[in-house]
Amino acid sequence: MYHINTIKYLYLPMTNISRKPSLKMALNPDDYMPGISIDCVIFGYSNQQLKILLLKWKHQNLWTLPGGFIRKDEDMKDAANRVLEERTGLKSVFLNQFHTFGDIERSLQNGKEQLKRMEFIRQSKLHNDEVIGWLNNRFITTGYFALVDLHKTKPEPDALSDTCEWKSLTDMPDLMMDHKQIVEKALTHLRIQLNYLPIGLSLLPAKFTFLDLQKLYEAILQKPLERSNFQRKVLKLGILRRHEKQMTGAANKAPYLYSFDKKKFKKLIEEGIGFSY
Amino acid sequence: MYHINTIKYLYLPMTNISRKPSLKMALNPDDYMPGISIDCVIFGYSNQQLKILLLKWKHQNLWTLPGGFIRKDEDMKDAANRVLEERTGLKSVFLNQFHTFGDIERSLQNGKEQLKRMEFIRQSKLHNDEVIGWLNNRFITTGYFALVDLHKTKPEPDALSDTCEWKSLTDMPDLMMDHKQIVEKALTHLRIQLNYLPIGLSLLPAKFTFLDLQKLYEAILQKPLERSNFQRKVLKLGILRRHEKQMTGAANKAPYLYSFDKKKFKKLIEEGIGFSY
DNA sequence: ATTTTATTGTATTAATATGATACAATAGAA
DNA sequence: TTCTATTGTATCATATTAATACAATAAAAT
Structure with missing residues (x-):
């Protein structure tokens, strides 16, 4: 019992596969890998809250992660990027695979709601x-x-959904199937990544204050950080560029704006330097 | 375009699936998930070298990772455990998913060898x-x-392989498809895990000296560690139990034997304490 | 029997990192 | 002009790490 994969596939590339099907176009199973799907946990950040992009099914109060299938002629990571682009309009953002979910009973949760859903799909033709x-x-x-800059996205529901919305992590609705577990696992990975990557680069706008950065880290880690030590630690990495002050209008000292120095940031990653909070 | 998975599957469990097919039994595609396979990077350790279990194809000098497919009635992790047991005879060992490889061209490497292979399979009936x-x-x-105690394994080739052997990482043969990349990625993950898990528990025999443990870590990290500091750091974790001395026969002080205190080890993991070298 | 040798277990010291706290600078309100 | 809240940075005690030293010791060499 052995797998000698894809040789026919390699030497007889498929034809007749429509290149870029519209979203509304009927799904043609022949164009897609059977039995495998992609789900994206898209993190954004606004109002000092970590958020996730979710879709709500039509006529039902059940939410799902943006997902899709893998075309037979595309790499899995390209499929993930396509899903991301279809829902947010964004290309080439920070996108990482974190886990594959392969339990038989992964769709048990909310089984009744899903049955209703299938009935709706059947009737809708x-x-x-x-x-x-x-x-x-x-x-x-x-x-x-x-990880995306939430303000740059244009959330688009898919054919089967009413809405595509940013939902705060602290206020998550009921999710389809095992999507809650998928979100949990993504969060765990995000928290681990936080020790290796200055993640603010993807989640914050180009310029931000130190407080912005700290609040982001606190939202991800769900715990308060000591201000002056946080500042010292991040500054020592040498990946921030300081800009003009931001006059907040408040009756106190105005904070400086900072941006990430992408070159130094890249160098840091190549050296594999991790840092933790 | 949405995936409402497995409802029929859930409510109409399959029948007529033979439960435990012998290895030599003809593969029945209907019993397995199409388009998805499992590959295991099984690490062992002996003679101060980190090793991986590999299979060599019959009549060809091309090696592969132990792999297999996922039965429609089994969880993916169970499939991985089954593959592991089929090749090593071991059950319930340290087994972790680390990445899913989904590039189209992942089988491009050694394409000619694989074509020969398919021809052999065709002729072999x-x-x-x-x-x-x-x-x-x-x-x-x-x-x-x-991660397994290599000495407890009984490597078994599968139907299409001549041999199933432990190969040193420093002396790896040519591997099929993208299996070399898969091994690289597994190694990266092993090295990261090393900071969070006292990995010796799985790779070493029950009792070992401090030098054994240090050599293992050095084999995994491919870099020398400072003896006394390594010893201090590991001892401080409080997960080792000290036993009798081991008389080595050499003209010097005899080292103590140690074993892992599994209870304290477990506690440590639950607390999520990482340590690095 | 004594000395020698290589290795082990542990201690010591300096350098570095972290946690907690202090404090001067300051934008704007009082 | 004074007051207030926040920011940037300094300080100090404590913890961690790296480098080195050294006594203990099993067995070979003398």
């Missing part, structure tokens, strides 16, 4: 019986997590 | 045309890495 059968198979899903 | 067609599809593979 959005998909034919073949597609519905394909969707009904067991899927293993690979989770990717992305 | 080991599989019928349906199975060969199934194997020829593109596969996405999820990598698991395992």
